[in-house]
Amino acid sequence: MIDETILATIDKLSWIRQSLLWKIGKQYNLSPLQVQIMNCLNKQSSENSNITQLSKFLFITKSTVSDAVKTLEKKNLVIKRFSKENKKKSIIAFTQKGKNIIKKISAWNKDFNTQLKKFNNKTKKTISLFLLEFILPLKNAGIIDTAKTCIACENFLYNFNKNDESHFCKLLNKIVDTSEIKLDCEEFLEKKSVKLVNNS
Numbered sequence: 001m002i003d004e005t006i007l008a009t010i011d012k013l014s015w016i017r018q019s020l021l022w023k024i025g026k027q028y029n030l031s032p033l034q035v036q037i038m039n040c041l042n043k044q045s046s047e048n049s050n051i052t053q054l055s056k057f058l059f060i061t062k063s064t065v066s067d068a069v070k071t072l073e074k075k076n077l078v079i080k081r082f083s084k085e086n087k088k089k090s091i092i093a094f095t096q097k098g099k100n101i102i103k104k105i106s107a108w109n110k111d112f113n114t115q116l117k118k119f120n121n122k123t124k125k126t127i128s129l130f131l132l133e134f135i136l137p138l139k140n141a142g143i144i145d146t147a148k149t150c151i152a153c154e155n156f157l158y159n160f161n162k163n164d165e166s167h168f169c170k171l172l173n174k175i176v177d178t179s180e181i182k183l184d185c186e187e188f189l190e191k192k193s194v195k196l197v198n199n200s
């Protein structure tokens with residue numbers, strides 16, 4: 001019963017968030033997919049702002065992303081250019097018009113953030129750890145291709161300091177609190193085998 005409730009709640013929250021994003025996108029004449037791509041681009045580093053990464057992030061085909069990006073280009077919201085780091089690599093960047101609109105679209109998260117602030121940190125850390133770990137078996141079962149979270153990273157030492165339950169990132173040489181565990185870190189290095197820490 002609890003499993004179904006967890007999944008139904010994840011679905012419900014996800015649909016509420018999608019519909020808020022779509023609603024705000026509509027104000028700027030953007031389809032649901034176009035607004036998702038704009039939102040996704042806003043979170044990616046410029047190196048990851050390409051069709052392949054967007055298709056992985058949104059779990060849709062490259063051709064679907066490519067068509068939507070072409071429409072965004074026609075609307076003068078994004079532009080394709082070569083990466084500064086790798087001149088052969090094409091990346092997608094916001095135009096000035098796109099930057100102005102994404103600033104307004106980013107406000108869609110405001111209501112969720114306000115509500116989340118009302119919960120205590122201990123609860124949020126437990127939930128965050130559970131959700132991040134929940135991605136791992138999905139990858140092992142072949143449902144998703146990657147699970148780029150610190151927990152599955154070669155550089156991560158879980159519960160490094162047992163006294164305060166903090167962790168450690170060997171690459172950044174830095175103590176990591178549970179609230180700082182990352183999703184989609186660019187330096188992620190996949191671990192060969194990952195032991196779930198939240199399953200007792």
Ligand code: SF4
Binds near residue numbers: 153154
């Ligand atoms: S390299 Fe990135 S994903 Fe890996 S432990 Fe450090 S912060 Fe986390």
